[in-house]
Amino acid sequence: MIEPSGSHNFPILYSLQNCPYAMRARLALLLSEQTIIIRAITLKNKPLAMLEASPKGTVPVLILADGTVLEESIDIMHWALKQNDPNSLLAQAQPDTHQAIIALIQRGDDQFKHPLEQYRAAKRYHRDTELKWRQQCEMFIQELEQRLTDNGFFIGxxxxxxxxxxxxxxxxxxxxDRKWFATAPYPKVKVWLSTQLQSKLYARMMKKHQLWSQEEQCCLL
Ligand SMILES: N[C@@H](CCC(=O)N[C@@H](CS)C(=O)NCC(=O)O)C(=O)O
Known part of the structure; x- marks a missing residue:
């Protein structure tokens, strides 16, 4: 953790440790090597300052130094990589590749996220719909497996x-369902996932920050 002295001009990220949207935002912010004040929150106790900036009340929210508010994870990812893109994640993409990247992310958010939520809930509450929702998720997973087989990565x-x-x-x-996943017929997806989860970047992104309270200082990402 870096001490945040004199940090008042850095953008502020309201974040939740295990929220997948906040996680992807933090990944992009780390990839772009941006210095950000991070305010870790819980959904049960959303800070007024966050709600004033973004009344829709979801995380992540990034408030830029000029007061601009970014309240969609994908917008935060784009902003970060527009500031600095050392791995050419945006810069290398031709316009049609870029479109394909955006379209795939959007489709995942639209078509995978809902069945994933239902699958998680069915498992947690022992509902008999678990298999149905897992199979719905698998339609998207199968596509990703095919993409990894064809190209090595999700796009290109x-x-x-x-x-x-x-x-x-x-x-x-x-x-x-870790047991099922260990034997699931998606070898490429499993290798891809375990590679990502074992990366230093992932470990940095998952570093725990103390919950923010207005009296306390924040951490920097
Ligand atoms: N479309 C938003 C979705 C963000 C979202 O739904 N975040 C969840 C946490 S993972 C949230 O803040 N939910 C608000 C709540 O449950 O009160 C994004 O991509 O940033």
Missing amino acids: NSISLADYAFIPFLRQFGRV
Whole structure:
């Protein structure tokens, strides 16, 4: 943790440790080597300052030095990589590749997230819909397996924003029923996921920050 003295001009990120959207935002902010004040919160106790900036009340929220508020994880990822993109995650992408990356992320958010939530809830509450929802999720997982087989990564033959955007969601999927996932017929997805989860970047992104309270100083990401 860096001491935040004189840090008042840095952007502020309201974040939740295990929220997949906040996780993907933190990944992009780390990848872009941005210095950010991080305010770790809980959903049960959303800070007024966050709600004033973003009344919709979801995390992540990034408040830029000029007061601009970014309240969608994908917008935060884009902003970060527009500031600095040392791994050419955006810069290398041709316009049509870029479109494909955005389209895949959007489709994942639209078509995978809901069945994933239902699958997690079915498992947690021992509902008999667990298999149905897992199979719904698997339709998207099968596509990702095929993409990894064809290209090595989700879009094209190098890691892109799409890969990073999905890490937290695939992690959730793999953790619902670890025993089943260990034997599931998705070898490429499993290797891809375990590589990402074992990376130094992932460990840095998951570093725990003390919950923010207005009297206390914040940490920097
Ligand atoms: N579309 C938003 C979704 C963010 C989102 O739904 N975050 C959840 C936590 S993982 C949240 O803040 N929910 C608000 C609540 O449950 O009160 C994004 O991509 O940033």
